[in-house]
Amino acid sequence: MSRRGGFTLAEIIVVLAILGITAAVVVPAFTRLAPDDDVTSVAAQLDGVIAVARNTALRRATPVEVTLIPQSGRYWLRLADGTPLDSGAILLGRAVTLQSPVPRPRVQFSRLGVVDADPLLVLGPTGARALVFDRWTGDTRVEPR
Secondary structure (H helix, E strand, C coil): CCCCCCCCHHHHHHHHHHHHHHHHHHHHHHHHHCCCCHHHHHHHHHHHHHHHHHHHHHHHCCCEEEEEECCCCEEEEEECCCCEEEEEECCCCCCCEEECCCCCCEEEECCCCCEEECCEEEEECCEEEEEEECCCCCCEEEEEC
16 A cells, blocks of 8 residues: 655644744734834824923923924924924825814923823824823833823
8 A cells, every 4th residue: 555645634734833933933023113103103202302301491491482383283392491402294194194183283281290281192094192191200112091
């Protein structure tokens, strides 16, 4: 009797186990390589601008304010006396908008880093992100909504 070509059940199980282990190791690495969507990218840019303002307030021991224009993404950093520090624009992605209940939202840091901020939302086709401020520490978090 001649042996027929093919794989035994044990060989197939071993190959599937090796593929499963390889996938478990490789898939998380690929997810880290995926670029951020536009909503996350805009929220990260805002978080960066706000972090600069907080660090400046702490370093100079003086109040610092960030003013935003949601429609255009423009922002200004100023000292409490009105002295300009920086200005620029957040690069709004495709169909991404900034929203706030006030026309020109402000984020103000005291010389100790305590924050007083208007609510800010980043809205887009992939979802929404809210900038959440811890009043006493001045820390900012970006949370999905």
